[in-house]
Amino acid sequence: MSKFWSPGVSELTPYTPGEQPRERLIKLNTNENPYPPAPGVEQVLRDYSIDHLRLYPDPDSRALREALAKEHGVEVEQVFVGNGSDEVLALAFQAFFRQPLPLSMPAISYSFYPVYCRLYGVDYRTVALGDEWQVPLEAFDPQSGGIIFANPNAPTGHGHGRDTIAALLERVTECVVLVDEAYVDFGGESAVPLVERYPNLLVTGTFSKSRSLAGLRLGYAIGSRELVEGLERIKNSFNSYPVDSLASAIGVAALEDKAYFEACREQVITTRERTRHRLGELGFEVLPSQTNFLLVHHPDHEAAQLFVGLRERSILVRHFNTEALRDFMRISIGTEDEMNSLIEAMEAMIR
Ligand SMILES: *Cc1c(COP(=O)(O)O)cnc(C)c1O
Numbered sequence: 001m002s003k004f005w006s007p008g009v010s011e012l013t014p015y016t017p018g019e020q021p022r023e024r025l026i027k028l029n030t031n032e033n034p035y036p037p038a039p040g041v042e043q044v045l046r047d048y049s050i051d052h053l054r055l056y057p058d059p060d061s062r063a064l065r066e067a068l069a070k071e072h073g074v075e076v077e078q079v080f081v082g083n084g085s086d087e088v089l090a091l092a093f094q095a096f097f098r099q100p101l102p103l104s105m106p107a108i109s110y111s112f113y114p115v116y117c118r119l120y121g122v123d124y125r126t127v128a129l130g131d132e133w134q135v136p137l138e139a140f141d142p143q144s145g146g147i148i149f150a151n152p153n154a155p156t157g158h159g160h161g162r163d164t165i166a167a168l169l170e171r172v173t174e175c176v177v178l179v180d181e182a183y184v185d186f187g188g189e190s191a192v193p194l195v196e197r198y199p200n201l202l203v204t205g206t207f208s209k210s211r212s213l214a215g216l217r218l219g220y221a222i223g224s225r226e227l228v229e230g231l232e233r234i235k236n237s238f239n240s241y242p243v244d245s246l247a248s249a250i251g252v253a254a255l256e257d258k259a260y261f262e263a264c265r266e267q268v269i270t271t272r273e274r275t276r277h278r279l280g281e282l283g284f285e286v287l288p289s290q291t292n293f294l295l296v297h298h299p300d301h302e303a304a305q306l307f308v309g310l311r312e313r314s315i316l317v318r319h320f321n322t323e324a325l326r327d328f329m330r331i332s333i334g335t336e337d338e339m340n341s342l343i344e345a346m347e348a349m350i351r
Contacts, residue, residue: 015115018318026341028332029318031154031183031293033212035267035335038260040253041213048246057245059236064248067255068220072192078222080231081251083242085182085206085219088231090116091238092202092221095230096176097122099145106135108324110150110180133287134158137165142172150180152188155320155330157289159188166191169198176227178202183291185210185265186272192222199224209292210265211254218243218251268292272333278343282350292333298350303329306349313345 001010018030036042065079072079082088093116097103105113107126117124127139133156135149147168152159169177179191181203192203202223208214221231235242243251254261272294276286279296287295297303307319307329318330331342 012118013115015112019316021316024314026315026334026338028334028338028342029316029330030214031209031291031332032214033209033264033268033292034333034338035212035264037212037250038254038257040257041250044246044249044253048249052245055245057241057243057248059240061243061248064218064243064251065220067252068222071255072190072222074192074195074222075225077225078195078228080221080223080228080235081243082219082221082235083247084208084217085180085204085221086112087217087242088204088219088221089113089178089180090119091231091234092176092178092204093117093120093122095234096178096202096227097146097148099175101143101145101175103146103148104140104144105148106153108133108153108156109135109148110154110182111320113148129156132158135160137168140168140172142174144172144175146175146178147172148178148180150182151191152183152186152290154183154291155293155295155318155325155328157183157287157291157293157295159184159290162189162191162194166194166197169194169201173198173200176200176202178204180204182206182209185261186292187269187290195223199226202227207251207254211261212264213250213254216247216250218247268333271336271339274336275331275333275339275343279346282343282346284346294331294333295328296331297328301350303327306346309349310342310345313341313348315342315345317342 061081064081065076068079069076098120102123102125104125107128127136130136135153140147165179177200181190184190195201202221204221207216207218272289276294279286283298285297303319307317310317
């Protein structure tokens, strides 16, 4: 509390990011990619002319948007980029969700959404997840100020196919439907091909997870020209240069190397399925996942205790101390070696 703060600042509940430890730990708590970025990224860093840093970057990030447009089969005017998808989401809340009707979101999803609601004064309603932990798209009220959900969802890992998203968009036509695809590359189905047909669909993505660039801060949105223009109006009223020139160049290089990208994501998927199987053998209930993490629960062991035990063995996972998730741990998929260490630690605690 401070008398210098604007009214309302002391009432905010900021997002709590996963810990970034100083000591060397096996870090399976924030869904980073265990593999390095594409080799072309390193080349950009080696060749980058220091003189570029003297100048402001392109405010429209044209080169990066063109590369994303090509990658996703859309026009460059349908692509928006920002300083991480968290920033893109924040701008989308301002551009589309400050409406008279409340925003709708799943009761369990990315915990940043309610944080933005409070920050921007957006009223919201939640819908409970279904029996299979799926986001019940049929439960979303078309009379909403907007709809937002992650697909595949976090931290549950469940994802809907494109047809199911299309069915939602047939029903909901009067507000923006924002589909957060931070994890789509690990086995989900992207809704991007639907943006041509549904002008109210906005899909967001990130370079942080499947492109191994969480430290760079690069995210994007794809949608109709009118939605992208709305985002640009907010962006240009806030910060004309959210994406620096180095980040742009690195983003382009990361998109170019398709073979590396495929190999990386396939390895994460293979390791995920192997880990899921081995945790199952130890008596864990493990939700099916289309992401680079697993949500796990053990019927005979408290998640909070397992979390502490892992930490003592230098392994960091995520435990959410909320009513719905208290019995679970979210475990990011690391390298094969890292997951072997995790399994060994679990074995030692459970046996
Ligand atoms: C990681 C994550 C983001 C944020 O990604 P950044 O681009 O690193 O800001 C957004 N949405 C979900 C669901 C995420 O898990």
